[in-house]
Amino acid sequence: MSEILRRDPRREWIARNRLHPEHLNVLAELGGSVGQGTVATEWMGPNGVMRKNPHAVGFIGPNGIKRIDRSGAQQAAAAGRGAGQASAATDDRRRVAIEAPAFLVAVVPDMPGGRLSSHDRDLLGLARQLADADDQRPGAVLAVVFGHHKEGAFDEAGVDRLMHFDDALFDGYAPEARLAALAAVEGELAPSHWLLPDSKLGGADLGRRLAARLQERPATGVWQIEPDATAPLGWRCTGRGAAGTTDIQRALPRIVLALPECAEPVAETRHGAQPLALSQPLPRLLARIEDLGQVAVDPAGVALAEAEFILSAGNGVKDWEGFHHAAKVLGATEGASRVAVDDGFMPRDRQVGATGTWVTARVYVAVGVSGAIQHLQGIQSCEKVVAVNLDPGCDMIKRADLAVIGDSASILAALVEMVERQRGEKRDAA
Amino acid sequence: MQPDAHETGANTEAVLEVAVLVSVGRHPLTGRARRADQDARGVELAKSLDRAHVTLLHAGEFDAESESAMRGYLGMGLPALTLVEQPHGADVVPALARALSDAQPQLVIAGGRAEQGEGSGLLPYLLAERLGWPLVSGLADVEKVEHGVATLLQALPRGQRRRLQVRLPAIVTVDAAASAARQSAFGPARRGEIEVEPAAVAWDEAQEEWSVSPARKRPKRLKIVKATSARERFKAAAAKAEGGGGQVLTDVTPEQGAEAIFKLLKEEGILR
């Protein structure tokens, strides 16, 4: 859209004239909130001065008294107009360039999907803590990245030096090739710290391989580091041991495998992210592990107790085909209430509840489940519960973080359509 | 079992020697010794292999606790278990490496990490490095073993699987994605033999310097709000605290309801 303001004197005049029959419509149009059904409270006047309509501000409270909400929640819709301006706001982050680092802190991010994950960013934050501890001897954070990536903001994440091994060799599951590359980095640059995310199949695997290769004892499951002058590297760390049941505090070793949220990600500085390469090409080695690619797996087959997203059906579900389709489109694992299982619509291993499986899903969508006490017990540890039900008085609604009262079949159908449409858009964009 | 298939198989391919490394587990709530969940899944995986000769190997102390845990593995239907005796606080890697290089199994299966002690999950990696064998982690299943090459299924997040091939001998680790262990039965557990073998001891000195305490609850990270204007700061401060009762949408069209659910699913980041 063009940035030039166009004026319409007639409409401005109507907007000023409260007695004009078109007054409200024009106000609404000027407010840019057509279709929202609300009256504009602010608009640009003819001289570029902001005009306000105090009558349109606020809402009638429960006692019939007009209330004005300054938190802006009410104007949220209107605030959307200014969004374009905000993003153009100047980037006031401090630029940091470390020309001659005293030491290197190497980070090997997982880069799932070719981008830095939040775990990776946390780890880079941790790396910055180590690198920036001493103003006199600033260290540099070196990120070692394998394969193709789509990440464009290494600088914002706190990377000073970026070593990118871009070779098909490193794609898929190639721990041996990656380990050889890391060993080469160690041989040439000898970073003083190696930080890897302790994430399954990512840094957890590679980091342990590196530790075994370098014969360094790593600290695993680390979630906190503190300065400690008595320790060899000047730091002390706390990590989880014994399957997460103990905390082990010890001197920080060279190789650290850290948990998510081990540190705050970098937010206030931008760094160089200067490319760096090894002087020697990597030696070719014979791969003993061959990746044959991913195997298609049906989400319905995922064990209920491990599923992170469950779509659960109860007595209220009548359109079973629609339900199964919805689970498929959403990529959710199917669950069921006892009744649905007893009635033979779902297999017994899908039963959720005290008498079925205790689930730990992050999001649990209960469709037509009224919420028997055994069922509610079984979903105790679910983080977010969404209920779709016809009966607004049922117990599941009380438990739910979000409850939608209505016909489950049509709501699921609408949801499926929404997800499919959005996927379509994404595909077009990509 | 079909005897004829067994015979023809025996002619073309030798029996697969599989060693499973098992440890003393600890129940997360009561702390009682038990068979460790991941190790037991390893034993289950080994038992599901065709023409495999499975041996169990544990390195550690031999006392009442470890015996009850070891009997838990034997109860899965194995006649014997080898216990390489190591005192508390010893580094078991050299002893295990020696036992493995003596036994020369083609496939070593281990759990991802122990349920007590350091539980770093490093042991299989150190063994692999020492023995010079390849290692594959996070296994869900072994599809087949042919001509010294194993075809494996590795577990990816959200129940996805990746097919790998590895040259034997190799070490593989399993975690919660592998199929659950069968029930441990009292009869075979009681009958099973624990063969205790003495071994040289290497002490793990570093561990003595650590301080170990029960796991503290980690603070939940607060949502960081980078406010640029007064209004945004106010909004962030006045935002409703999380978990303050659910939102109930009544009298909405299916589309509006679906939209609200869609928004929540997006926020939680589980739609992809």
Added chain:
Amino acid sequence: MLDTLLPILIFSALALAVIGAVRRVRLWRQGRPSRVPILQGLAAMPRRYLVDLHHVVARDKVMSNTHVATAGGFVAAAVLMILVHGLGLANPVLGGLLLLASSAMFVGSLFVARRRRNPPARLSKGPWMRLPKSLMAFALSVFLITLPTVGILPEGTGSWLLAVALAAVLAWGLGEMFFGMTWGGPMKHAFAGALHLAFHRRPERFSSKQGGGRSTGLKALDLDDPKAPLGVETPSDFTWNQLLGFDACVQCGRCEAACPAFAAGQPLNPKKLIQDMVVGMTGGSDARYAGSPYPGKPIGEHVGEPHGPIVARRGTALVDAETLWSCTTCRACVEECPMMIEHVDAIVDMRRFLTLEHGDTPGKGAEVLDNLIATDNPGGFDPGSRMHWAADLNLPLMRDVGQAEVLLWLGDGVFDMRNQRTLRALVKVLRAASVDFAVLGVEERDSGDVARRLGDEATFQSLARRNITTLAQYRFQRIVTCDPHSFHVLKNEYGVLGGDYAVSHHSTYIAELYESGRLHFAPWKGGRVTYHDPCYLGRYNGEFEAPRNVLKALGIEVAEMARSGFRSRCCGGGGGAPITDIPGKRRIPDMRMNDVSETGAELVAVGCPQCTAMLEGVVDASAEVRDIAELVADALVPESESRRDGVRQVQPTAEARIAVKEVAS
């Protein structure tokens, strides 16, 4: 001519019967040894037959009288016939008696024949269909050949042909009655049944002159002896008197009619199971079985042998595992069995082998057992959180007080939100009656009931031993619990492990409190109420009256269900059945809730957490489910108020007042 033929016929039949008996005994002796007082058992047999067995048979008056006439007539006729015709004591008195006996038997067999004309589904057909004819043949031919002896007909009446025909009919009768008795015909039940009664594995079951007997606790396995078998793998692993018991089955199908699993279409039929054990004992296939099959399992596919496995690890053998796991251990079959066969013992014996040796407990069984081992409760909850439900109740802990009049055993219901309501109600009642009670708190463990019924004797004994050790530290007069399963186990199954306690179900205890005037109730204002007898309270422990007395005290007139009291239908929650979860065509609790709605009751009173859970799980139920403790707690009124309002007409008796005083002091 008959004079020479008859003794030959009779004695050859007897000789064949003896040979058959030896063979049969050898079949039973394949079983494991079991110490039975042989002579005492034989001496007790007539009383066991005439009193205990007849007590069961007499529930069906017509059949009872039929059996008295037929069996009584036969026994008398057989003995007299041996005397009169076999040994030639042609005494007219004996002959007259013989005529009388055979005619009584004939009348009885007419009733048997009438029964067989349109037999109900529960009766086996096959050889049993010819039994009335055989009975009649025997009775009629004995009657006829005796007529000359007595002198009513002159000797030598009739032709040769007639005599031969008569002899042939008698041979048929003798063959069925003597030869068939020991060689496996329908009459086998008389021979095996008599010996089964004499050598029954639960002699305590039978009443004595002092009073009725009851023996329902499972027998413990010897786990200390590594050679002792863990349960039953093959038919020969049963003890010999168990095998004898199976052989005594008359295939009357009363068990089948009572079995909740059979009614629900789960693959279990107690009668077929017992017959399969007989097939296993003799070796062969079940193809000749002529009764109702296991629902969904055709006949003729299963074969067994005395030393072959009953349940195959894969494929089929004698019985499928799911048949054994369908049982809710409700004991309805045992209660109904006129032969006093112990079906539940046999099923648990076989389950023990599956769990302890195969490690093959189906459904969530393995998980539940693992939880019991690791956390002492089937749900796998933190044992330290056992008392969280009562954080606000300030319950006295045994650890603090050391002794109390009543030890309140809470059971695993403490982890279940529904049962917590019952427990709260019970605590309220106890406090209202100022009972001196205490709980074990976190020291309590699962009683071991589920583990034992799932066949895990090792876990049961481990739990039981530790509970007994804990209980031994404290002094109390009795244990009160609202869980009939814990009640049964504590009362009947801890004894052999060294724990003997006075245990009461809460309904019993509340009834006593009321009778001693320590509780006062407001009159009932609700609608129709029915009462569901929990199996482990009623059939297992004979407590039918106390819960009804409590309801009566509340002013409730119980609208009884067709199946109540000792015939109560199981809720489906016992024996680990909800854990093993064998699919059927219907659900047992749904059927029970139908029984409830047939009475028109708006509320069903129960006294068991399992029953509550199962019955409340019924969708669109017509009646509300409340525990007796909840009903009592709701009706409680303070003593002063009750007196003023004149709610309570009956004043406490002098005895009860003394009891109150004792407690107060």
